[in-house]
Amino acid sequence: MYNSYTMSVMKDCHGSLFFRKPLLTVILLMFSANMTGALAVIFFKLFIEPLPTGDAAVAPAVSPQTIILLVIGQIGLIVTAVTLVRRSNRYFSTWYTKLCAGEPYQHTPEAARREALNFPLRSAQITLVVWVLAGILFGLGISHSLFDSITATLVGGGFSTVLTYFGVELYWRRILLVFFPMGRLSDTRSFHLSIFARLLVVFLVISIYPISLLMVLSLGRARAIVSAPNPDVILDNLFIIEMFLLTVSVAAGVGMVYFVYQTISAPIARLGQMMERVVANDLNVRVVVNSNDEIGKLSDRFNDMVSGLQQREQLRILLNLYVSPQVAREALQHGAALGGQLVTCAVLFSDIRGFTSLSEQLSPEHLIRLLNRYMTVMVETIVAHDGMVNKFGGDSLLAVFGTPLNPNPNYAVDAVCAGLAMQRALECFNEEQRAEGGPEIKAGIGIASGPVVAGNVGGESRIEYTVIGDTVNLASRLQSMTKELGVAFLVDETTVEQVGSQATLQFEALAPLAVRGKHGVVKIYTVRSREKGG
Secondary structure (H helix, E strand, O other): OOOHHHHHHHHHOOOOHHHHOHHHHHHHHHHHHHHHHHHHHHHHHHHHOOOOOOOOOOOOOOOHHHHHHHHHHHHHHHHHHHHHHHHOOOOHHHHHHHHHOOOOHHHOOHHHHHHHHHHHHHHHHHHHHHHHHHHHHHHHHOOOOHHHHHHHHHHHHHHHHHHHHHHHHHHHHHHHHHHOOOOOHHHOOOOOOOHHHHHHHHHHHHHHHHHHHHHHHHHHHHHHHHHOOOHHHHHHHHHHHHHHHHHHHHHHHHHHHHHHHHHHHHHHHHHHHHHHHHHOOOOOOOOOOOOOOHHHHHHHHHHHHHHHHHHHHHHHHHHHHHOOHHHHHHHHHHOOOOEEEEEEEEEEEEEEOOHHHHHHHOOHHHHHHHHHHHHHHHHHHHHHOOOEEEEEOOOEEEEEEOOOOOOOOOHHHHHHHHHHHHHHHHHHHHHHHHHHOOOOOOEEEEEEEEEEEEEEEEOOOOEEEEEEOHHHHHHHHHHHHHHHHOOOEEEEHHHHHHHOOOOOEEEEEOOOEEOOOOOOEEOEEEEEEEOOOO
């Protein structure tokens, strides 16, 4: 599943110039980095490295010919680096165009993915190699000094290489989303700069590197002071060098901190935002994975975790469809061990009258659709009164009130109220049926209260949470007697006693009847009206 950020990048493949021409953008980044290094070398060679020979603290400038050669050399350096970058990509351009045109990312060969991941490193390597060659040519061909060769490479090549890698790597992360829209960058074997290595490079650039140059230059100035006619000039020159290196260190430090933030802190901040959304129960989130370092791997694991939570949520929804939400929650939290316990609760049994003849009149598709609509209304009504639908029996349903899964001290009141609400809901349902020209449904309801055994029944391979006992049988018998007595609703004496004065209900006693499975006669009641209560 693509996230919105990845989709915007895929869309930008055809839009912004920076994405239609990624190599052009890299060339501009490398040009900027190398120009920065070239200016640093020129400034260093003109004003910092030469020892002052007179009364001025700044050494005399080199000849115009040397400056021209330096400029030409730096331009040649940049052109060479750009040419090598363009020629070092065998797969990238071809597959980038295909992927932006809609080619499935799964078709991308491993070599193309590896090349895309290694591109920032390759750009930095090319920059460093070219600077080493440039240093050798400058030292041997212009100044005829090995020291000049080393300092030119260190001053220009060090900064240019680091700036090239961090600049290209930061920009390249959005390009990598085209090759890895689903993340998993670490699955492809390639170079990656760990967070520790990244911080170490930053530390060397802004601390050890300038200090090393200062040590080398200070050593030369210390030796010159011994024979200088005016030592104060050498000291003033040393102060200028220190200010130069301080300025460069501060500028490099600010740039490095920006790179560190963008490549480390910013992804962590995005990960934290996604975690907050998951805490708020929003599971439709995905973290952008555009690196193969520790943060990229962590982001992949986070996305795996969210996918697992989504699957668990889907499982919970499916369980709620096949069993009641209470049973599903109990199974997920405490498992599903066999066994039960004796509890006192109310049992409601409802059954559609004349269902056999109704099924003969309707096609199977129409019958199932009608039955599902009816059951949806009845289940919603029962749940609204804190009942739990325990099972369906084709055209019948069994609901319980006050079991360990839905404890309720007023279980009898809620059961009777639910039965009355079911009758009213059925009237509304039949009005809709008449308006549509469909068949009407009649149903009987029986409610009994008393002890039942509630728990998991079945075998080790398949179990069912149910209630069993004489109370369940009595509710079923009462429901079947509603048709014989011409009423829609029957309750037993225990239920009436349990309701007592807890709700204003109007019960009407009927003649005691013998009920199959019960000794003697049973007092039964019907409910004519309800003035208030659930």
